[in-house]
Amino acid sequence: MPSERHGRSVSAKKEPFLLALWVMGVLTVGTLGYSLIEGYGVLDALYMTVITVSTVGFREIHPLSPSGQIFTLVLIIAGVGSFFFAGGVFARALIANLPKREARRMQNSIDSISSHIILCGYGRLGHIVRRELAASGCRYVVVEQDEELVSALLEKKVLCIQGDATDEATLRLAGVERARGVIAAVGTDADNVFITLSSRQLNPECAIVARAEDPRSEEKLKRVGATSVVTPYRLGGRRLAQAFLRPGAVDLADLALGDVTHEVLIEEVVLPEGIPADERTLSGLNLGSRFGLIAVAVRSEGNLRFNPRAEEPLQAGDALMVMGHRVDIDAFSAVIA
Incomplete structure (x- = not known):
């Protein structure tokens, strides 16, 4: 859920601050504890706290009293807890940055190509279109909103962008100004009209093939810049009839x-x-x-x-x-x- 992801993101941003606060607290409590219990000076107390928390194994400055030994045990546990906390924060930071690094790598790959085809929509129809483009050896970029479909494309090492193809910014990320063609194959005619209009404005020279569910949308799509319009159901119906006749x-x-x-x-x-x-x-x-x-x-x-x-x-x-x-x-x- 978006609200849950936002909550996790906020807490993840706070973790480094909380870790620093925890370490400072342990050092402060340790220094005060050794000063009060063992009568150490500030430097000796801080030194004793650091070697205890870090578990490096150095000998104590002076033999500890029973109270000092108990305090040291508690401090060791706090120190080990700090290391586990720090390890968790570091691991989560690495994992959180993986998608960002992958997205940057993907964008760099897209920015390096030109004269490619942009496929908008990776549903049932888009899946077939992508397969045909791959078989023909064309360079192409897929634009899809669904996170699971994008993950499947990434596993296949396909150049893709997760985003709304009706958004000009998304089309720019896909390199529409350098593309030789755009295929508008999302699920609704209204979105395909938007994609066609935006693509034509951003690249007056590219070929645009648009999908139309309703035959009445064909004229609208051509009016806003589609080079060709395909109506899958009508085309499929004709194919079925001709396969027999x-x-x-x-x-x-x-x-x-x-x-x-x-x-x-x-x-x-x-x-x-x-x-x-x-x-x-x-x-x-x-x-x-x-x-x-x-x-x-x-x-x-x-x-x-x-x-x-x-x-x-x-x-x-x-x-x-x-x-x-x-x-x-x-x-x-x-x-x-």
Whole structure:
């Protein structure tokens, strides 16, 4: 409970002060006790108190009277108690600082990356999204409020932040200004609208994919900056129907989505600036004989052209959708980069 955690935090902050007060009290009582019982001077009494409390085993200055021996026994017990108290305070301080050190280490790791994807929400849908991002080799940061889910991510060594993704400060900690994309996948459409709006304001260039439970929210999400909106229930319903009506089309869709159960996949490769003039057509790229790839479509200025011709003109910024094995697609991407 928050109030209980706050109470424990306050008492933990007081412990060093209480320890210092306890030690000073023991030294004061010991010095006064030896002065009154044994008639020692202040320095001798303090010396006797310190060697007794610390249990270092030095001999006493003068043989002790029975009263002095009893007092010494009590002082030894108080001294041992002080050591246990000090050990407990030190151990609790170390344990209390572990999460802070881990959080600093995590933040340093997040601050060191760029062109990553921020996944907001790690529920059932977010769990699947994270798995797909990991399988594709993308760098990503998960933002989640639930402490148990964050702990599970930390065990997997996943970059994550515990916080409210609708808060701009949390998005900044996740590096939204440096991110190449944001996925708003929390449970409510209102929160996803907030995340989309904040992300678009903080990074006008990044791609934003948002989840919508209610189809009526799609237009709102696009209006505040979403690049694409996905409605899971509608998408799932269509998939169920198509798996029965057109199973072959579903297999092709799996290829396009890069399903890991298929050896062949379809992927989009963006042509960079400075592409040589002799490679500004499909025949110039020579995808088939050079890389073993098939050109499926070309996306240019928002228009998608399927089954492009061999002499299809290409320019920097066009997205070429190619089909083939992962290793061949990676080789093509590396050559034109």
